[in-house]
Each structure stands twice: as structure tokens, then as C-alpha cells.
Amino acid sequence: MNIAIIGCGYVGCAAAQAWQQKMTFMVTATTTTPERVPTLQSVAQKVVVTQGNDREKLKSVLQNQDIVLLSIGAKGANVYAETYLNTAQTLVEILQDTPSVKQLIYTGSYSVYGNHNGALVDEETLATPSNDNGKILKATEDILLAASSEKLRVCILRLGGIYGPNRELIKIFSRVPGTTRPGNGEDVANWIHLDDIVGAIEFVRLNHLQGIYNLVDDANFTSRELLDSLMVKHNLAKVQWDHTAKTNRSYNVKVSNQKIKAAGYKLIQPQMIF
Numbered sequence: 001m002n003i004a005i006i007g008c009g010y011v012g013c014a015a016a017q018a019w020q021q022k023m024t025f026m027v028t029a030t031t032t033t034p035e036r037v038p039t040l041q042s043v044a045q046k047v048v049v050t051q052g053n054d055r056e057k058l059k060s061v062l063q064n065q066d067i068v069l070l071s072i073g074a075k076g077a078n079v080y081a082e083t084y085l086n087t088a089q090t091l092v093e094i095l096q097d098t099p100s101v102k103q104l105i106y107t108g109s110y111s112v113y114g115n116h117n118g119a120l121v122d123e124e125t126l127a128t129p130s131n132d133n134g135k136i137l138k139a140t141e142d143i144l145l146a147a148s149s150e151k152l153r154v155c156i157l158r159l160g161g162i163y164g165p166n167r168e169l170i171k172i173f174s175r176v177p178g179t180t181r182p183g184n185g186e187d188v189a190n191w192i193h194l195d196d197i198v199g200a201i202e203f204v205r206l207n208h209l210q211g212i213y214n215l216v217d218d219a220n221f222t223s224r225e226l227l228d229s230l231m232v233k234h235n236l237a238k239v240q241w242d243h244t245a246k247t248n249r250s251y252n253v254k255v256s257n258q259k260i261k262a263a264g265y266k267l268i269q270p271q272m273i274f
């Protein structure tokens with residue numbers, strides 16, 4: 001089994017590591033950063049330095065691959081189009097002439113749903129992104145899904161906020177203890193642990209899933225509940241909420257994880273680890 005991981009960062013590395021443990025898997029990983037090559041060589045048999053829009057390099061990476069995991073992450077809010085759209089466009093063009101690839105798995109984001117004022121959303125809900133970068137992510141999904149065929153299964157995982165080893169919640173929210181945040185904190189926090197991202201990617205691969213699947217845990221905390229629990233656990237000063245100020249989150253949705261569960265996936269970390 002030959003697997004290419006386009007964008008081998010936090011998620012890509014964890015998936016690579018899991019696949020590399022299977023003796024029959026040959027993992028090729030890409031990075032844009034030459035300095036990361038030695039690190040990636042410890043999780044992948046082959047490492048290629050390339051941007052996602054470099055057609056020739058990407059084409060050589062994709063030769064003879066069976067599975068492609070697309071797990072790119074923009075390095076700034078102003079490079080979303082360049083990162084996601086250009087890579088997706090380049091990728092699908094190459095895949096048209098790369099029949100060995102049977103499945104494309106993409107780690108997207110639930111932010112594509114936009115703002116539903118905390119209402120439950122599932123994969124049938126119309127995605128109406130509430131900001132420009134959300135629109136770019138939605139357009140990226142559309143490009144990838146349009147490439148789906150009987151010969152190429154395309155699966156989009158809409159991830160919640162990512163946390164896990166070395167990206168613990170307490171690190172993510174390290175500047176938050178004792179601060180006052182805008183809004184009432186009642187927006188829904190949708191998160192997913194790295195174990196489940198790796199687990200779900202493998203589940204998607206094994207079960208040949210295609211289409212869109214949300215991937216969030218069962219916790220269903222509000223931001224207030226999450227930060228309260230986190231501060232209590234680490235014995236830090238509580239966060240205050242300024243009800244008179246407008247929240248800085250442009251979307252508020254409660255993401256359903258029923259579809260992937262109904263497909264048979266069992267969450268490894270259904271509750272949040274503080």
C-alpha cells in the first residue's frame with residue numbers, strides 16, 4: 001500500500017507514524033520546509049519538499065500511490081487561497097491522469113458550516129461559511145468532491161478544533177487564564193483529539209468511505225464550560241465573560257458526529273482530556 005501525505009504537519013505526522021508501523025505500507029510525505037525533512041524521515045520512507053501548487057513535483061509524488069491524504073494547513077490567514085485552493089486544484093488535475101490513486105482523504109474544517117447560532121448541524125446542512133477563509137475552505141471541498149468517481153473515492157473529514165499530545169488544550173489556551181473574553185461563552189466548542197483524527201482517517205481508508213463526514217467528539221461543551229473545566233483542572237484563574245462585548249467567534253454551531261458513528265466508527269477519546 002503506497003500512501004502520499006500532502007502536507008505532513010501535526011495530523012499528517014501522526015497518520016504517517018501509524019501507517020509506518022504497518023510493515024506493508026510505504027509512506028511518502030511532503031513539506032514546504034527543507035529543515036523539516038530529517039523529522040519527517042522518521043515517520044515516512046520518502047520525504048519531498050514541495051508547495052501544493054508545484055505541478056511537476058506533486059505529479060512525481062503521486063505516481064504509483066494508492067491513497068492520498070491531503071492535510072495541508074495555511075501558515076497565515078492571508079494565504080488560504082494559495083494553500084488550499086491552489087493545492088486542491090493542482091491535485092485533482094494530476095489525479096485525472098493518476099489511475100493508481102483509489103482514494104483521497106482530506107482533513108477539512110467544520111468552519112465551513114458558518115454561523116447557525118448554536119443549532120445542530122449535520123452533513124446535510126447547507127454549508128454557508130461566514131467569512132472569506134471559510135468560503136475558501138468550502139470551495140476547496142467542492143473542487144475535491146467534484147473529482148470523486150467510481151475509480152476515485154473522495155472523503156472529506158470536517159474536523160473540530162484539533163488537540164492532542166504536544167498540542168494540549170492548556171497550551172492552546174495558555175494566555176487565557178484570568179482574562180476576560182468577549183461574549184457570554186455560550187457558543188459551542190467543537191473539538192477532536194488527534195487519536196480520533198488518525199483513527200477516523202484509517203477507518204475511512206479501510207471502509208472506502210466517500211463524501212462528507214463530521215469529526216468532533218461527544219463533549220458538546222460550550223466555550224465557557226470548556227475553559228472553566230480547564231482552569232479548574234490546572235488550578236488557574238477562571239475566565240470572565242463580558243456580556244456587553246460582541247463575541248470574536250464568527251460561527252457558532254453544534255456539530256453532529258452521528259454519521260461517522262453510524263458508519264461504525266467508535267471514538268477513542270469521546271470526552272475531552274484536560
Ligand SMILES: NC(=O)c1ccc[n+]([C@@H]2O[C@H](COP(=O)([O-])OP(=O)(O)OC[C@H]3O[C@@H](n4cnc5c(N)ncnc54)[C@H](OP(=O)(O)O)[C@@H]3O)[C@@H](O)[C@H]2O)c1
Pocket residue numbers: 006007008009010011012030031032033036050051052053071072073074075082083084087107108109110159160161162163
Ligand atoms: N488546527 C485546528 O484546530 C484545525 C481545526 C479544524 C481543521 N483543521 C485542518 O486540519 C488540517 C491539518 O492541520 P494540522 O494541525 O496538521 O496542520 P499543520 O500542523 O499546520 O500542518 C500543515 C501542513 O501543511 C503544509 N503546508 C502549508 N502550506 C502548504 C502549501 N502551500 N503547500 C503544501 N503544503 C503546505 C505544512 O508544511 P510545512 O511542513 O512546511 O509546515 C504542513 O506540513 C488543516 O487542513 C487544517 O486546516 C485544523
